[in-house]
Amino acid sequence: MRYTDACVYPHPLGDSSLRRMALEAGELGFDSVVAVGAAGATIRGVEIVGGTLLQGRDPREVQAAVRRFGQGSAIPMVNAGDYTFNRAILHIGGIRVLRDIQSSPRNSFDHILSRTAAERQVAVDLDISPLVRGRNYVRQKTLHRYADLVRLQSRFEFPLVISSGARSILEMKSPRDMVALCRLFGLDEEGVGQALMGISRLLHPEKPVEVVE
Amino acid sequence: MKPRPPTMREKRRYILVRLDPPSLDIDGRDLYYAIGESLTSLYGDCGMARIQPSVVSFGQGYAIIRCTRSTEGQLSTGLAAVNQVQEKNVAVRSIRTSGTMRSLRQHLEGVKGSNPAGEQDVQFQGRSFTAVMYQGTKVDLFEKGFKNQELLFLTEDDLEE
Structure with a gap:
């Protein structure tokens, strides 16, 4: 069982150093974190997985960026956009996580893209921060979008x-707080557990045949 | 007035929470208002009336929050959604839920150890900070100055680099 926080922003993007975030993650009960702009390492038993966050309006720019930055061990993540953009992104090889869907236009991720995400094993990220920082409309919109994603995920089983x-x-x-917050949009404890292990499954997918010895 | 018999009293649940950073200067009332604001924005006034949150114990970076039985899940969600107390950034981390305060206090005796171990002045990236050191390697840096003071969370290794 490997619980991973799928996106944190250490210093200088945030106010906490990578080492301190790793310490905190270990104390909170995580085995690993995906840190944007950081290189892979292990700090006090917590595995740091590098993350590359890509944003662009044109899928071709993103594809070029994936070629440039996505060759290493860092996980390429892309911020979602409109429907056409998301469809193109899901067909680009090398993208592992589609995130920030709550900020994208309505209907930008539907049942067809859900099926594509499941086939191509591209994970969809549920970012908890808008539920904590947001109020009123922002939080309501986020809850609605996440509830929709959970419904789609239960039907098409794309990685979450x-x-x-x-x-x-x-x-x-x-993880305990994440379970409490995810209950707001209908993701139960088991679903949260599976989602927290999602990065581990992306990095080490189960193979039909595995050599044990 | 005669006290109500125990069988007719409302059942309660208690949640032990840890406040980060522990060196922050806030009191129980400030925490209560922040929890109330968070719960009201999530569940409305009806939810708040059902949960009846109350800060029953507060000090040294820990607090015990009371609620009515069967609403502890909603209270945990509300606590996880608190990000500011008196316009200061904080984290309220729920640790354990129990039916009595005594068991939470017993648990607290085992987990305590996040009190500041000392303070000193340091220079980091060309700026002056007051460093609050904790047991282990954690260091919180509070920038010196009158306004826009930055708060950084580092480790001793980060300071040495």
Whole structure:
């Protein structure tokens, strides 16, 4: 069982150093974190997985960026856009996580893209930070979008991951807190557990035949 | 007035929470208002009336929050959604839920150890900070100055680099 916080932003993107975030993640009950802009390492038993966050309006730009930055061990993640953009992104090889769907236009991720994400094993990220920082319309919209994603995921079974989106150790959440917050949009404890193991499954997919010895 | 018999009293649940950073200067009332604001924005006034949150114990970076039985899940969600107290960034981390305060206090005796171990002045990236050191390797840096003071969370290794 490997619980991973799928996206944190260490210093200088946030106010906490990578080492401190790793310490905090270990205390909160995580085995690994995906840190944007950091290289892979292991700090006090917590595995740091590098993450590359890509954003662009044109899928071709993103494809070029994936070629440039996505060759290493870092996980390439792309911020979602409109429907056409998302469809193109899901067909680009090398993209592992589609995130920030709550900020994208309505109907930008439907049942067809859900099926594509499942076939191509591209994970969809549920960022907890808008539920904590947001109020009124922002939070309501996020809850609605996440509830829709959970419904689609239960039908099409594309990989789901959960991130705290933390720019500070104060914004990092324990698995227990994530379960409490995910209950708001209908993801149960088992679903949260599966989603927290989502990055581990992306990095080490189960093979039909495995050599044990 | 005669006290109500125990069987007719409302059943309660208690949640032990840890506040980060522990060196922050806030009191129980501030925490209560922050929890109330968070719960009201999530569940509305009806939910708040059902949960009846109350800060029953507060100090040294820990607090015990009371609620009515069967609403502890909603209270945990509300606590996880608190990000500011008196406009200061904090994290309220729920640790354990129990039916009595005594068991939480017993648990607290075993987990305590996040009190600041000392303070000193340091220079980091060309700026002056007051460093609050904790047991282990954690260091919180509070920038010196009158306004826009930055708060950084580092480790001793980060300071040495």
